[in-house]
Amino acid sequence: MKWLGPWRGMCFVLAIGSCLVANALPVGTASAQQSTPNILFVLADNIGYGDIGVYGGGELRGSPTPRIDQLAAEGLRLTQFLVEPSCTPSRAALMTGRYSIRSGLSLVAVAGTPFSLPDKEITMAEMLHDAGYATAIFGKWHLGAQVYSQPQNQGFDEFYGIPPGDTWDAFGMIRQGHQTKSIDVPLDKGPHIVEAKRGEPVKLVKPYTEEVRRGIDWELVDRGVDFMRRQKAAGKPFFLYLPISRTHFPNLPSKRFEGASRIGQFGDSLMEGDAIVGTILDALKDLGIEEDTIVVFASDNGPDGPGASRFGTDMPDMGTTGPYRGALGDVSEGAIRTAAVIRWPQRIKPRSSSAMFSIMDFFPTFAKLAGGKVPDDRPFDGIDQSDLLLGDNDSGHRQHLLTFVGSDLVAVRWKQFRAYFADVAPGRSGAGGAILMGGVGSSAAPMNGYPKVFNIESDPHEEHNIGEMYNWVLGPLLKTVEEYKASLARSPNPPAANMTRF
Secondary structure (H helix, E strand, O other): OOOOOOOOOOOEEEEOOEEEEOOOOOOOOOOOOOOOOEEEEEEEOOOOOOOOHHHOOHHHHOOOOHHHHHHHHOOEEEEEEEOOOOHHHHHHHHHHOOOHHHHOOOOOOOOOOOOOOOOOOOOHHHHHHHOOOEEEEEEOOOOOOOHHHOHHHOOOOEEEEOOOOOOOOOOHHHHHHHHHOOOOOOHHHOOEEEEEEOOOOOEEEEEOOHHHHHHHHHHHHHHHHHHHHHHHHHOOOEEEEEEOOOOOOOOOOOHHHOOOOOOOHHHHHHHHHHHHHHHHHHHHHHOOOHHHEEEEEEEOOOOOOOOOOOOOOOOOOOOOOOOOOOOOOOOOHHHHEEEEEEEOOOOOOOEEEEEEEEHHHHHHHHHHHHOOOOOOOOOOOOOOOHHHHOOOOOOOOOOEEEEEEOOEEEEEEEOOEEEEOOOOOOOOOOOOOOOOOOOOOOOOOHHHOOOEEEEOOOOOOOOOOOOOOOHHHHHHHHHHHHHHHHHHHHOOOOOOOOOOOO
């Protein structure tokens, strides 16, 4: 049975540089200021650390992002926002506040496979709904197709988007089946846009075609604005989760943005994503709820990698990781470090922070700010970083992060040091031949029983293995692993995602 804890709002205000907690107010109690913040979370897809203007991309790269840049100027820009290597794992970590392997989702969910968010997981949406919030997701869920895993059964009042087990390129199966003469799926039997209300089965809305894919984000924005308008009228705080398609391959921009950038359809798509963010921000202002709303813009993982030319585009359909190595599906820094900005007018001081912040940390942070409850009956990996957001702590509370692929623990971060327990090659599986470069102490390779260690700050491209020279860092790195292993003794993981070992 799921945890039910109807907490009610706590008001957080800033006064003379400190965070004061007002008395709890029941939801719906009239007051001059909304008692709990609305939460608008825009999750981009496959945007790299170096794509957005304020992270060194934008106009410099031929695809300006003025609205996201402005959002960053008005809020907190995280320079060490850390995720998981690919979309399903990151989204599972976001929704549960736990490493994706704890819910058996440490690989990308693929339609037709059994991997699905377990019924027993408590999601961020459930936590916020129990705290009195209206909840909606418009876009991509990608946490499995099982009925118990679908968003309307995992805390959301409303869902509209692509099938819950699919990703943005699902429409290609019909054409690919025809091309290969392997399957012949009629349009009305292929992937569909779907919708559902809380506790109801999903309903088919229309076929998910290439044309629909080009314009889907604007449908999501329209529904998001309507949802916010309805909740304002009802006087109810809301959690709007908007996992948009930009910049997931194939990037296929809408007609309005074709040719908008100087770098092909990836740049066009990035600029369209920026316009999408701008439109939803304008709606907040028009509704008069800008100061009552926490806005997060983040990406789920690093960008698609080399060789990403698709659908006839004349330039690679891929982003950039900036100074870091790797891409979507890798386990190196470029796959797990990406962009994230958080704005809450009058509460979050505009600034940049190098504090480590995991995608898992949003769950407990929102719980603190919204008066919700973090589950205490299971290992919980997210860390409450509300005082970092509110300016009462500059360094944050996170010093370490583990990285998993399938059943394997492949890497760990401690402060600025990153250790690898296996040599891995690029790709969505995270497995393959060696790409880790040997520097001083290169003989300390994983096959000899020692991890490779890199100083991400001095060596962002991870070219110089310092494992032998800096062997003292192995103690705190491996302590993190031991703490995780101890949590498994109390609460074992379900079987890890696996599509290659039987």
